[in-house]
Amino acid sequence: MGREFLEIFENWAEDYDKSVAGMDPEYKEVFRDYNNILQEVTNNSFGNILEFGVGTGNLTAKFLERGHRVIGIEPSSAMRGVTKAKLPETIILDGDFLHYPKLDLPINTVVSTYAFHHLTDVEKESAVKNFSRVLATGGKVVFADTMFVSEQKMQQKINEADEAGFTNLAEDLRREYYPLTETIERIFITNNFTIEFKQMNEFVWLIIAKKLHE
DSSP, rough: OOGGGGGHHHHHHHTTHHHHTOOOGGTTTTTTTHHHHHHHHHHTTOOOEHHHHHHSSSSHHHHTTTTTOOEOSSSOHHHHHHHHHHHTTEEESSSSOOOOOOOOSSSEEEEEEEEEEGGGHHHHHHHHHHHHHHHHEEEEEEEEEEOBBHHHHHHHHHOOOOOOOHHHHHHHHHHHHBHOOOOOOHHHOOOOTEEEEEEOOOSSSEEOOOOOOO
């Protein structure tokens, strides 16, 4: 359910903003055009927002600037602490994609960045089934996440990380559940969504999925 990776984010919370700013060579390409990625997610979202994997609150801040109501879900207490220090007015709850408190408002857009790959493909499908129940017709899922067009492309990135001495990145790529684009497409389409993809850098793709009629 993604919580097996919780220790990584507890330890990363203090330095995460430095990584997304491009100050960590291992993850520089992963976070290339980070602000533009967040902007694309923001631009394609509307109404009340349910955000999974809030992290240090960078995407949350963009939504608040636009006057959206945001409910944040974040399993890392350290990450929640960073976000609350930046954005004291933020509603941020302990939870994950599969388990989170009952919400008291309708949700128009479900968003996430750099988090969905922490679920296995089976868990991803369970999460998307729930998004379909939560969202009304026309509601959207807008995610930016690492995924690959083929197993060969993923292996190429692992090899490149090994050759560059990027041991943390290589370990991440081997350990976590990075999906193929065709798998993500199948999961959303079979659960009553249309879906569009846009590649943002060598690792990250934007997906925009819209719920069809009931």
